[in-house]
Amino acid sequence: MPEGHTVHRLAAEYGRRFRGSRPVHAASPQGKFADAAALLDGQPMTAAEAHGKHLFLGFAGLGWVHIHLGLYGKVAFGDGPAPAPAGQIRLRLAGPGGWADLRGPNTCTLIGDPEKQAVTDRLGPDPLRPDADPERAWRRVSAARSAIAGLLMDQSVVAGPGNIYRAEVLFRRGIGPYRPGRDLDREEWDGIWADLVALMREGVRTGRIDTVRPEHMPEAMGRPPRRDDHGGEVYVYRRAGADCHVCGGEVRSAELAARNLFWCQGCQPHLPGAR
Incomplete structure (x- = not known):
């Protein structure tokens, strides 16, 4: 399972590629996240942050994509147009900054602010966060x-x-x-x-x-x-x-x-x- 520094690196990379006012294309080629991806498709990503081993991608007005990679989850990033989907891609994001494919996560779900708060309330302080106590x-x-x-x-x-x-x-x-x-x-x-x-x-x-x-x-x-x-x-x-x-x-x-x-x-x- 990735340690916390890896998840913070992923949050930074998601933010670098997709955060801003431009719409992001979202899809779930695997199908397990299809309903939520349809809601996110065409919306801008407004935040990307990590708390411990939990990754949160924010979409204003829609909530947060909560990702926990678990033992087998992986994220691949690429530049330019996204290639044809291959394998079990739970969530693909694509935009002017390139593309990102999420595979095999333990958790990938769309949640609201209260649910996000409930997740972070269960966690101890994260040494990588400025608000850590x-x-x-x-x-x-x-x-x-x-x-x-x-x-x-x-x-x-x-x-x-x-x-x-x-x-x-x-x-x-x-x-x-x-x-x-x-x-x-x-x-x-x-x-x-x-x-x-x-x-x-x-x-x-x-x-x-x-x-x-x-x-x-x-x-x-x-x-x-x-x-x-x-x-x-x-x-x-x-x-x-x-x-x-x-x-x-x-x-x-x-x-x-x-x-x-x-x-x-x-x-x-x-x-x-x-x-």
């Missing part, structure tokens, strides 16, 4: 008995981070993934939040997740670059059994809340100051 997340974290690694994957606590960001931020802050949220102090939480903001903003800028500090990059350490479908240089994500770039210990993996968790026992003790 980290205090809301801290209140949840500081009262929780559950592991901080699980809390960071809970979209009602923090919206946007996924498996990669949670593993990497905890490593960078030296925090054991199984520590209960209530055992963190405010300085540790502030460090987690600041790292999420910085790393996810960089992800929006580059389109990839890089979490390794300059002194641990391949050229600085004389090691080969990472080769992985997800791209980017990371400390622990998908590196189970490999040597830690910092302490040389073995990177570990376990399952937590049905997702693979990665950490270094040497750099991330379970308790503050422990080894």
Whole structure:
């Protein structure tokens, strides 16, 4: 499932291509969104925004197209006239700025302002949004008995981070993934939040997740670059059994809340100051 920075990049690209006063052509070649697409066809897109992993495309007077990509959803953009539809395209938008095809989303529905508000009310603060309030997340974290690694994957606590960001931020802050949220102090939480903001903003800028500090990059350490479908240089994500770039210990993996968790026992003790 795409992490939050990807959804913010999609919102920016939709906005760049279609937002404005010019009418947008909307269609659902697959047919599952045909009725809503007929309402949108010929109307201008007035907004494109993201909150966590949720994408909202606004059409004044009609509402919002709410998109959640889920595990299989993808968006493809192109310039010029749109090609003949091929495959299962849930929503195609086309206009002077090119075209965009949405395939396989978990959610694609036309909703009003109250329904949009209901969705965002269920979400925690998004580190990429200017209106984010980290205090809301801290209140949840500081009262929780559950592991901080699980809390960071809970979209009602923090919206946007996924498996990669949670593993990497905890490593960078030296925090054991199984520590209960209530055992963190405010300085540790502030460090987690600041790292999420910085790393996810960089992800929006580059389109990839890089979490390794300059002194641990391949050229600085004389090691080969990472080769992985997800791209980017990371400390622990998908590196189970490999040597830690910092302490040389073995990177570990376990399952937590049905997702693979990665950490270094040497750099991330379970308790503050422990080894």
